[in-house]
Amino acid sequence: MKYFKKLALFLLISVLATGCALLEKDDNGRMEASGTIEANEVVVAAEIAGKVISFSVGEGQFVQSGQEIARIDDTVLQWQVKQAEAAVAAAEARLGETKKGSRLEQIRQAEATAAQVRALVEGARKALLTAQKDYERLKELYEEGAVTERQLEAARAKVYAAQSHLDAVSSQYRAAREQSKLVKAGATKETISALEAGLEQAVAAWKIAKAQLEKAVIKAPADGVVTEKLINEGEFVNPGTPLAVITDLDHLWLEVYIPEAELGKVKIGQAARVSVDAFPGETFKGKVTYISQEAEFTPKNVQTRKERTNMVFRVKVALENAGGKLKPGMPADVVFVE
Known part of the structure; x- marks a missing residue:
């Protein structure tokens, strides 16, 4: 006797574990099942x-x-958007100026600078020639004993200084001439490509900042x-x-489980009537919208031939909730209308 009590208790727990109540028949012999009303929730x-x-x-x-x-x-986020907008404007300005090429004033200024440095080179070259001539003259006088060694060394130092000055201004002239050529030729493709990439990066940073602000x-x-x-x-x-x-309280559904032996009595689109304890005597319209394609065992770990009649199929019944009376979590009973 104790064995049968334990077996009955085990089967009851197994049925509850599947989330379904025992299938019953109403007074008219129509199939009835029980379940819990559910709804879509978004966190x-x-x-x-x-x-x-x-x-x-x-x-x-x-x-x-x-x-x-x-x-x-969003105080900090607004600052970040303004900072990104300023970076985009600066990148656009740099790219625009570079693509326009050098203005006439820039070309004239570069040419004038090169001409000025060239004049310095000519002056330095003349100064070197003068220093060299003075040194040669004093060298002859030194050999004759007309000047001192100190005077000769001073003349030699002037030659070295004049040569150094000529080398310096010559280097400046070469740089000024190259700069003049670059200004006349305009920016290279590599320079423009680099500026375009910088602009794209600035725009991307602005979009990210704006997206964060919207969040x-x-x-x-x-x-x-x-x-x-x-x-x-x-x-x-x-x-x-x-x-x-x-x-979403406008699209509720009831989930029940139908034994395999009764599955043929349920079909997609079939009408149903649902009742809840909160509103006795009142029924709500429903419609079968989903029938599982795979059966579940009850209990899950029993697969003997004898227990295969306990296989169940999950069925969803969509509910009409125009009045908003039905709530998620309510236990409900459903009768499937033939």
Whole structure:
């Protein structure tokens, strides 16, 4: 006797573990099953870190997709967007000036600089020749004993100084001449390519900054009712912090399990009537929208031939909830209409 009591208890637990109630027949012999009403829920989470400065909806309030729910402090993000915009403007200006090429004034200035340095070279060359002649003259006088060795060394030093000055201004002239050529020729392809890449990088940084700024406004991803408010104003959040739960109460469904032997009596599109304990004597319309393609064993670990009649199929019944009376989590009974 104890054995049969234990067996009955085991089977009851097994049935409950599958999430379905025992299948029954109503007074008219129609198939009846029990389950729990369910709904689609969306957890709205923050995408950036910051302090919540406003929370514009409350629990029980209906929201539409795209409606603002909360806002995170965006002061720093606005500065970053302005900084990125300035960087884009600067990059565009540099690229534009380079593509236009050198202006006539720049070319004339470069040519004038080269001419001035060339004049310095000519003057330095003449000064060197003069210093060399003076040295040769003093050298002859030194050999005759007419000048001192100190005077001769001073003349030699002037030659060295004149040569150094000529070398310096000659180098400056070569640089000025090359600069004049570059100004006349304009920017190279490599220079323009580098500036274009810099502009693209600046634009990308601006887009990222703008996208981060937009994330400071948290919007409803779908129509529904705010069933849970998880954060208050003034609290700090991180990316991924849940802020609220939005539930679609207009598209509820009831999930039940039908034994394999009774599956032939249920089909997609079949009408159903649903009742809940909260509204005795009242029924709600439903329709079968899904029948699982694979059976589940009850219990899961029993696969003997004797127990194969306990295989069940998951069935979803879409519910009409125009009055908003039905709520997720309500236990419900469904009668499948022939």
